[in-house]
Amino acid sequence: MSTATPSTLREGWSVIGRGIRGQPRWFGLAVVGSVVYGIMTSLTAAAIGFVVDRAVTPAIAARSVTAGQLWFIGGVMSAVVLTTILGVIGRRLAGGVAMFNLGAMYRRQVTRQYLRLPLSWHHKHPSGQLLSNANADVEATWNIFGPLPMALGVVVMLVFGVLQMLIVDPWLAVVGLTVFPMLFVANIAFQRAMSPRVTRAQQLRADVSEVAHESFEAALIVKSLGREDHEAERFRAVTHELRDANIEVGRTRGRFDPAIEAIPTIGTLAVLFVGTLRVRSGLLSPAEVVQIAYLFSILAFPVRALGWVLAELPRAVVGWKRISAVLDAEGSMAYGPRRLPTGTASHLQAESLSYAYEIETEQGDADLNPAVVDVSLDIAPGSTVALVGPTGSGKSTLTNLMMRLVDPDTGAVLVDGIDLRQVRQGGVSEVAALVAQQTFMFDDSVRGNITLGLDHDDDAVWRSLDVAQGAGFVGDLRDGLDTHVGERGASLSGGQRQRIALARAVIREPQLLILDDATSAVDPSVEQAILSRLREASTGTTVLVVAYRMATILLADEVVYLEEGRVIDHGSHEQLLSRCVGYERLVTAYARESAERDAIAADEEVSR
Amino acid sequence: MSMRGQPIVEHHGIASGTEMSTWATLKRGFVLSPELKKGIWVTVALAVLSTLGRVLVPFVVQRITDEGLLADGGPDLGSVAMYIGVALGGVVVTAFSAYFVNIRLFQASENGLATLRTKAFRHIHDLAMLTQNTERRGSLVSRVTSDVDTISTFVQFGGLMLLINVAQITLATVLMVVYSPLLGLVVWVCFVPLFVIIRKFQGIVGRAYTRVRERVGDMLGAVSEAVVGAQAIRAYGVEERTAQRIDAAVEAHRKAAIGAQARSVIAFTSGQLVSGMTTAVVLVVGTVLAARGSLTLGELLAFLFLVNLFTQPVQQATEILNEMQNAVAGWRRVIGIIDTEADVADPGDRGVTLPRGPITVQFNGVGFAYPGGDPVLHDIDLTIAPRSRVAIVGETGSGKSTLAKLLTRLMDPTTGTVQLDGVDLDSIRFSTLRSRVVLVPQEGFLFDGTLLDNVRFGRPEATEDDVRLTLTELGLDPWVATLPLGLATDVGQRGESLSAGERQLVALARAYLADPDLLVLDEATSAVDPSTEVRLQRALDSLTRGRTSIAIAHRLSTAQAADEVIVVDAGRIVERGHHTDLVRLGGVYAGLHDSWVAQQTTV
CATH class of the missing domain: 1.20.1560.10 (ABC transporter type 1, transmembrane domain)
Structure with missing residues (x-):
């Protein structure tokens, strides 16, 4: 948690500097507007004094007023007002544009980083946190550009005010010169007291959001287990913490606000007192005293803008720290210059691949949990290989390595003899397609989800849907291919999402197709149809398929059996069946079960 | 969930109250x-x-x-x-x-x-x-x-x-x-x-x-x-x-x-x-x-x-x-x-509290259509006896998942009534309904926390020993042993540190520990490997004796083990009976079974 140490101020200035460099023109315009506003506001009193002196007093003395005098009064005052307002518009509008431009700019940068950083980085960062980096933290960082131009204008205003006082009377200037630093000191003290409290409130705000996010995503589970009260209690607890933190912020503000407000008023009174003394000594005219007193009353409010900037500073610094953690994140994948050969089925090789996930032990230390251990494979072009293994044996991790979604800790993946790490960015997905176990749908139309922006006509889309056995249900949708699938495809069933995901892979006519249990949510008959159509459609394709079902396995030329991340055996289905116990138990589980059930049923019938 | 005629949801679906002054x-x-x-x-x-x-x-x-x-x-x-x-x-x-x-x-x-x-x-x-x-x-x-x-x-x-x-x-x-x-x-x-x-x-x-x-x-x-x-x-x-x-x-x-x-x-x-x-x-x-x-x-x-x-x-x-x-x-x-009405609402104090014990399920002329869509279920009449183990099968989109959602009252039927022990579902207090009837959906969401906390989400007062016992009873000990920190393993946000199959194991254990009288499994083991699934199936068979269980599955191994199989097709119940009888009948189920068997045969 950061407090308003001098380093917060320094870091704050560096954030501000970065923002100014990002939007120099709009920010410059806002500052010009603000300076105009500042000068004109502090000149308002002088302008009134000026017209009173030049027009009002002579008119009263003459007991008659000329049209010229009235035009003069109206003209001078209108000019002051209009210029002031131009300044305000410039300040607020240009300031707003600068602020929102910065927000948009950094949102783009942060999300580019999300797209650039490797999957392993994503695994380590909760998505709730990444969402708030792109939203709340960006906002917190650049919000300071709201009051900032105003504050800079106020500084100019103060300099002008002091100058005016100096011109009128040095003694009154001394009063001013003591009041303004007092204000500054009070504001600094205010900012120091606020900083830790505001930071804490900001953190709790993120916590509230995280609880809500998780709880709403789990809505179905919460409902079906009847845990609404429990979830409401969890949310209430964190909400009340936020409430207490906010009240603490309010308490601090309550203490400082009235004091900061009182200082300029006390200044006005001091001016009047000192002024009276000076008038008695005949060194000053009453009008001059009134003018300075008026100046004080006008400056009192804008000066608080300085306080706002200082109060925003800790939030900006905290926000920036969170953003820059993303922007500075290292470990992006390095890409080579090479392309993978196209036109023929790929030759896929794995050379002693190992991969371990980083985990945290109960003591909070980092540890490694090996998922793939020393795996070597050689998959001939055009062949189909089934990857079989019990739940949690590292099959999905292996498919991720094959697509270079993650890089192995040791070993290499080669496609047509080329190490995937030497392939240029986007080069792997040009030839290979992965249908993951858990499909991801974009908030887009069915068509958009299949083409993903590639230039395919509707015929091609329907053909691929046909292979994936999805043409039927898509045809039944109200808007066909134009139907929007909703967030994460919420309006579709699991089986429908899987078939769209399959069509997405099929339409690309990949040379290497990796299916990670991609038909788990469809019926046996549909799966059967998908697999036979895939076999017809994918003659020039090397297929790696993670499978449990015998029918799928039987489509394969070779089977690789995995246990706890290691290749236990590989060969034809018959070979493995005869020599690999684990494999035999796994793939014949249903058949054995079925046979036993049949036997029991037969027994029962006999005994009946 | 069937899509037939279901309108695609629009965003900003819940009122923002823009019409409110x-x-x-x-x-x-x-x-x-x-x-x-x-x-x-x-x-x-x-x-x-x-x-x-x-x-x-x-x-x-x-x-x-x-x-x-x-x-x-x-x-x-x-x-x-x-x-x-x-x-x-x-x-x-x-x-x-x-x-x-x-x-x-x-x-x-x-x-x-x-x-x-x-x-x-x-x-x-x-x-x-x-x-x-x-x-x-x-x-x-x-x-x-x-x-x-x-x-x-x-x-x-x-x-x-x-x-x-x-x-x-x-x-x-x-x-x-x-x-x-x-x-x-x-x-x-x-x-x-x-x-x-x-x-x-x-x-x-x-x-x-x-x-x-x-x-x-x-x-x-x-x-x-x-x-x-x-x-x-x-x-x-x-x-x-x-x-x-x-x-x-x-x-x-x-x-x-x-x-x-x-x-x-x-x-x-x-x-x-x-x-x-x-x-x-x-x-x-x-x-x-x-x-x-x-x-x-x-x-x-x-x-x-x-x-x-x-x-x-x-x-x-x-x-x-x-x-x-x-x-x-x-x-x-x-x-x-x-101010959005909770239209599948808890009857609260006016509601009925069911005593514990095996549950009878009844569907009386139940029909269902998604808002603005065509009916996906028609005129379902069905009685499921207490203590029976029932499998509901049917093709993708036949309406079998909709049945599960109606009987756990995640949705109310458009026509007809669903009853538990002769009481209309919508007049049963949620406090008893949710503790007695539990649905395990296909994609069981896990919370960012340890395996232990996730398993006892449905029953927070359960001790660590209770959780261990549950996992042992379900035959999941060997699996837990492969996890780096056993019960203390962090499952990651949404359970992403685990594989899809492993998440289903946790979701199942979670539901089982909640100790319901009626357990509804909606494709709850679709991503689990066959031998684990068979083991799990056997464990559940013995564990769910004395309670009613309903499983929706496309792996027909589940159907074979059930007391009764209910076959749904195009929103209607077309066949019901024991696996062996249905296979003999040579109808829709026999067709499904044939293609299942074809998938399992070695030659």
């Missing part, structure tokens, strides 16, 4: 957060006191000028000192009352908004599943977070300041009229057009802020794809396309935000323009009056102070009214969700 919104808001009104009159009294102090100061300054500085025969130090003393008193009173006002306001508003947040949160969970699905999750989150935050600034300062401003405007008007009725009139004549403009701008600014709030939701949706869809995006190399989609959403938000800013700047500066021009007009008219001798120069200058006293609160009020539109936009969205 500002006044109605504020009124409803105060009802929902009673803390806002608690002790409000003491706060108002203190606020008036602090305003009086604020008004006193310029007034005294004017007196000092008139009676002290400009006194006949030179400045009168005595009266200046006296007035300064009075003014200092005013400053002290203002400071102290402002301090208490601040604290009282923060307490009232934060308490009130915390209540609003928790009410909205709870209500979102009470909403029917279908209603929940009409809105993006991120948008639901914003209703209990940023929407409420936009209210807070307004309730903490704006609302009361508005009252104070009105008080100050009134007071200033009275003083102006006392000084010079004519100039008072001049000031008001100048301001009338402003009041008209402000009214007009309220709607414009309000709509602009509503747009901003909607764009924020879109933007979050787009960004979340880059985060949640990280794997798919990389697998298909669509980083650039995703970036463009995000850019479009970011740009739409930027434009909306600048648009709202521009509108509020115009509204605000029109107030400043009128204020400034009023000063000019007062000077002009005042000079005429002074020249005619009906006003002294001192009185004219004093009047300018009063004009300032009048214009400042008017300007502030314009600003607050803009801010209020922002707050009301947020408030409307929160109220919109709280």
Whole structure:
């Protein structure tokens, strides 16, 4: 948690500097507007004094007023007002544009980083946190550009005010010169007291959001287990913490606000007192005293803008720290210059691949949990290989390595003899397609989800849907291919999402197709149809398929059996069946079960 | 879930209450957060006191000028000192009352908004599943977070300041009229057009802020794809396309935000323009009056102070009214969700509490259609005997999942009734319904925490030993042993550190530990390997004896083990009976079974 140490101020200035460099023109315009506003506001009193002196007093003395005098009064005052307002518009509008431009700019940068950083980085960062980096933290960082131009204008205003006082009377200037630093000191003290409290409130705000996010995503589970009260209690607890933190912020503000407000008023009174003394000594005219007193009353409010900037500073610094953690994140994948050969089925090789996930032990230390251990494979072009293994044996991790979604800790993946790490960015997905176990749908139309922006006509889309056995249900949708699938495809069933995901892979006519249990949510008959159509459609394709079902396995030329991340055996289905116990138990589980059930049923019938 | 005829949900499905007027919104808001009104009159009294102090100061300054500085025969130090003393008193009173006002306001508003947040949160969970699905999750989150935050600034300062401003405007008007009725009139004549403009701008600014709030939701949706869809995006190399989609959403938000800013700047500066021009007009008219001798120069200058006293609160009020539109936009969205009817509602105290024990399930003429869609279930009549193990099978889209959702009351049937032990489902209290009937969906969501905490989510009072026993009973010990930290293994957010099959194992253990009398499994083991599934099946067979269990499955091994198989096709029950009998029957089930067997055969 950061407090308003001098380093917060320094870091704050560096954030501000970065923002100014990002939007120099709009920010410059806002500052010009603000300076105009500042000068004109502090000149308002002088302008009134000026017209009173030049027009009002002579008119009263003459007991008659000329049209010229009235035009003069109206003209001078209108000019002051209009210029002031131009300044305000410039300040607020240009300031707003600068602020929102910065927000948009950094949102783009942060999300580019999300797209650039490797999957392993994503695994380590909760998505709730990444969402708030792109939203709340960006906002917190650049919000300071709201009051900032105003504050800079106020500084100019103060300099002008002091100058005016100096011109009128040095003694009154001394009063001013003591009041303004007092204000500054009070504001600094205010900012120091606020900083830790505001930071804490900001953190709790993120916590509230995280609880809500998780709880709403789990809505179905919460409902079906009847845990609404429990979830409401969890949310209430964190909400009340936020409430207490906010009240603490309010308490601090309550203490400082009235004091900061009182200082300029006390200044006005001091001016009047000192002024009276000076008038008695005949060194000053009453009008001059009134003018300075008026100046004080006008400056009192804008000066608080300085306080706002200082109060925003800790939030900006905290926000920036969170953003820059993303922007500075290292470990992006390095890409080579090479392309993978196209036109023929790929030759896929794995050379002693190992991969371990980083985990945290109960003591909070980092540890490694090996998922793939020393795996070597050689998959001939055009062949189909089934990857079989019990739940949690590292099959999905292996498919991720094959697509270079993650890089192995040791070993290499080669496609047509080329190490995937030497392939240029986007080069792997040009030839290979992965249908993951858990499909991801974009908030887009069915068509958009299949083409993903590639230039395919509707015929091609329907053909691929046909292979994936999805043409039927898509045809039944109200808007066909134009139907929007909703967030994460919420309006579709699991089986429908899987078939769209399959069509997405099929339409690309990949040379290497990796299916990670991609038909788990469809019926046996549909799966059967998908697999036979895939076999017809994918003659020039090397297929790696993670499978449990015998029918799928039987489509394969070779089977690789995995246990706890290691290749236990590989060969034809018959070979493995005869020599690999684990494999035999796994793939014949249903058949054995079925046979036993049949036997029991037969027994029962006999005994009946 | 079947898609036949189901309309695709639209975003922003739950009312944002845009049709609700500002006044109605504020009124409803105060009802929902009673803390806002608690002790409000003491706060108002203190606020008036602090305003009086604020008004006193310029007034005294004017007196000092008139009676002290400009006194006949030179400045009168005595009266200046006296007035300064009075003014200092005013400053002290203002400071102290402002301090208490601040604290009282923060307490009232934060308490009130915390209540609003928790009410909205709870209500979102009470909403029917279908209603929940009409809105993006991120948008639901914003209703209990940023929407409420936009209210807070307004309730903490704006609302009361508005009252104070009105008080100050009134007071200033009275003083102006006392000084010079004519100039008072001049000031008001100048301001009338402003009041008209402000009214007009309220709607414009309000709509602009509503747009901003909607764009924020879109933007979050787009960004979340880059985060949640990280794997798919990389697998298909669509980083650039995703970036463009995000850019479009970011740009739409930027434009909306600048648009709202521009509108509020115009509204605000029109107030400043009128204020400034009023000063000019007062000077002009005042000079005429002074020249005619009906006003002294001192009185004219004093009047300018009063004009300032009048214009400042008017300007502030314009600003607050803009801010209020922002707050009301947020408030409307929160109220919109709280006032959305929870149509699959808990009967609560009026409801029936079922005793524990095996459950009989009955469907009487049940039909179901998704809102605005064609029926997906027709005229289902079905009785499931207590203690029986039933498998529901059918092709994808046949309506079997819909059956599961109806019998766990995640949805209510369009026609007919579902009964448990002869009691209509919709008159059973949720407290008993949810503890006695548990559904395990295909994608069981896991919370970011340890395996232990996830398994006991349905029964938090369960001890670690209870959890161990459950896992042992389900035959999952060997699996737990492969996890790096056993029960203490962190499953990651959404359980992503585990594989899909492993997540299903946890979800199943979680439901089993909750100890329901009726267990409904909706493709709950679809991603688990065959031998684990068979083991699990056997374990469940013996464990669920004495209770009723219903399994929806496309792996027919489950059906074979069941006491009875119910075959659903195109929304109707077409066959039911024991596996062996159905295979012999040679109908729909026999067809399904053939293709299943074909998949399992070795040759």
